[in-house]
Amino acid sequence: MKIGIVGAGMVGSAAGYAIALKGTASKVVFVDYNADLARAQAEDIAHAVPFASSTAVMAGDYSDLEGAGVVILAAGVGQKPGESRLELLTRNAEVFRQIIGKVLDAAPDAILLVATNPVDIMTQIATRLSGLPPSRVIGSGTILDTARFRHLIGEHLGVSPRSVHAYVLGEHGDSEVLCWSSARAGALSVKDFAAQMRVPLTEGAKARIDDGVRNAAYTIINGKGATWYGIGAGLERLVRAIARDEQTVLSVSIVAPKVEGVKDVALSIPRIVGAQGVVADLFPELDDGEHEALGASARLLKETLDALEY
Ligand SMILES: NC(=O)C1=CN([C@@H]2O[C@H](COP(=O)(O)OP(=O)(O)OC[C@H]3O[C@@H](n4cnc5c(N)ncnc54)[C@H](O)[C@@H]3O)[C@@H](O)[C@H]2O)C=CC1
Ligand SMILES: CC(=O)C(=O)O
Numbered sequence: 001m002k003i004g005i006v007g008a009g010m011v012g013s014a015a016g017y018a019i020a021l022k023g024t025a026s027k028v029v030f031v032d033y034n035a036d037l038a039r040a041q042a043e044d045i046a047h048a049v050p051f052a053s054s055t056a057v058m059a060g061d062y063s064d065l066e067g068a069g070v071v072i073l074a075a076g077v078g079q080k081p082g083e084s085r086l087e088l089l090t091r092n093a094e095v096f097r098q099i100i101g102k103v104l105d106a107a108p109d110a111i112l113l114v115a116t117n118p119v120d121i122m123t124q125i126a127t128r129l130s131g132l133p134p135s136r137v138i139g140s141g142t143i144l145d146t147a148r149f150r151h152l153i154g155e156h157l158g159v160s161p162r163s164v165h166a167y168v169l170g171e172h173g174d175s176e177v178l179c180w181s182s183a184r185a186g187a188l189s190v191k192d193f194a195a196q197m198r199v200p201l202t203e204g205a206k207a208r209i210d211d212g213v214r215n216a217a218y219t220i221i222n223g224k225g226a227t228w229y230g231i232g233a234g235l236e237r238l239v240r241a242i243a244r245d246e247q248t249v250l251s252v253s254i255v256a257p258k259v260e261g262v263k264d265v266a267l268s269i270p271r272i273v274g275a276q277g278v279v280a281d282l283f284p285e286l287d288d289g290e291h292e293a294l295g296a297s298a299r300l301l302k303e304t305l306d307a308l309e310y
Contacts, residue, residue, distance in 0.1 A: 001025050001243040004065040004107060006099055007075030008032035011115050013041040014232025015072055015239075016057065020045050023053030024240045029068065030059045032075065065106040070239055073126065075099055076116040081222050085118040085173045086304055092116050093125055093308060100129040111277045113238055114139040115231060119172045120253045121305050124266040127255045134255040134266075135277040141253030141268030142168040143234040145176055148216050149183075152209045156201070157193055159185055166190070167251045167284065168213065170267050170297030177293040178210055182284045238273065245275035254278050260295035265302045267294075 003025040005012045009032070016028045028045070032038040038059035046057040058064070065071060076092035079085060095116070103110070112130060114123045114137065123139030130137060145168035147161075154161035166183035170176045185193040194201040220227045241248040250273050255266045272280040286294065 001069040001239075002027040002029065002067050003239055004029050004031060004068040004071035004103070004110065006031045006065075006071060006073050006103060007116065008034070008038040008041045008059070009074065010078075010226050010228035011231055011235075012072065012074035013045065014228040015074065015115070015235035016041065016232075017045050017048065018232045018236035019239055020049050020055040020057055021052045022236060022240070023055055024236055024243060025055055027056045027058070029064050030057075031062055031065065032059075035059065062102040062106045065103060065110070068107040068110045070113055070242055071103050071107055071110045072113045072115060072235055072239070073099070073103070073122075074115040074235075076122075078117065078226050079217070079221055082218070085217075086121075088117050089121055089304065089308060092118075092122055096122060096125050096129060100126055104130055104132075111242055112137045113235060114253075115235060117172075118304075120266045120268070120301050121308070123253050124255055124264075124301075124305055127266070133277075135279070137254065138238065138273070138277055139253030139266060139268075140172070140231060140234055140238065142170070142172050142176060142251045143238065143268075144230050145172060145213055145216075146251045147230060147234060148213045149178055149209070152212050153183065153185065153190060156205055156209065157185055157190065157197055157199060159193070159197075164190075167270050169251065169269050169284075169290075170294050171301055172253065172268065174214065175293070175297040175300050176214060177290055177297060178213060179284060179286065179290055180206065181287040181290055241273040242275060242277065247272050247274045247279065249273075249282065252278065256281060259298045260291065262295065262298035262302050265298045265305075267298055267301055 008030040030038040042059040076095040127137040150161040150164040
């Protein structure tokens with residue numbers, strides 16, 4: 001499958017690098033209004049390919065996206081230290097107004113994968129601007145927050161994060177909801193697993209993990225200016241689920257008809273992803289506090305979108 005990546009900065013290039021190393025796609029095409037940057041990223045990544053796969057990596061114009069099965073949208077500005085994702089909205093909505101039409105002119109059958117922040121609202125904007133069905137406009141949503149949650153639970157329990165099944169729901173942002181009530185390690189609840197491993201999951205431990213997940217981006221941005229490896233791997237995982245028609249459960253963001261009473265809102269819940277995009281939504285069992293927090297997250301996203309004139 002040919003993959004387009006619009007936005008050849010840190011996130012776009014990390015996604016392209018992960019795709020090329022894993023050989024997930026036959027071809028990757030970078031497009032950026034900084035054409036020199038797109039060319040440089042493509043050339044640098046192409047030099048990694050002989051060690052790993054046979055993915056062809058190039059830079060081009062929008063017309064070179066023709067035939068792409070997936071186009072990743074990673075163009076736009078990122079957060080400065082202390083800035084929230086929602087503060088990027090006006091600037092990045094303008095970027096999407098400039099690029100979505102050009103992407104669809106070249107690749108009308110592509111599934112759009114949105115990474116640009118604030119990713120849930122940008123997914124909703126991309127859905128409106130493209131006129132595509134919501135199942136084909138997928139925001140990376142909380143795929144990264146879920147990875148951070150699994151990493152920190154795994155670290156606490158002394159078990160591989162691949163054996164941790166736990167999800168972050170709602171906004172990819174400050175109002176996200178860590179779903180503790182259904183979190184499992186192997187076949188056990190994380191609470192029972194922790195007790196058997198003699199590493200009790202106290203309220204203090206849970207608060208530390210919550211803080212580590214919710215504030216990861218702020219901490220990393222303070223240290224190195226941006227985040228890219230985690231989301232790059234997450235985008236590769238999504239491309240793989242689509243390219244191989246995996247029917248894999250991933251926490252991603254699409255416009256849903258109703259979540260916790262809020263109509264037409266894009267946020268993350270676990271969803272099945274395959275060649276057609278999102279094929280099913282899976283609403284996990286939540287406790288009262290999680291229901292309330294997911295409703296608050298949905299309302300915040302909807303109100304923020306409604307306040308934007310576009
Ligand atoms: N969804 C997620 O989990 C994550 C999302 N992000 C978001 O991804 C976005 C990109 O972040 P970075 O790659 O770090 O930024 P970056 O500044 O390194 O790259 C952005 C690229 O977009 C290009 N661009 C801007 N406007 C354009 C236009 N109109 N047409 C074509 N290209 C255009 C720029 O030339 C630049 O190369 C940000 O919004 C950031 O917040 C970042 C990390 C995680
Ligand atoms: C920047 C961002 O959205 C993240 O690393 O979560």
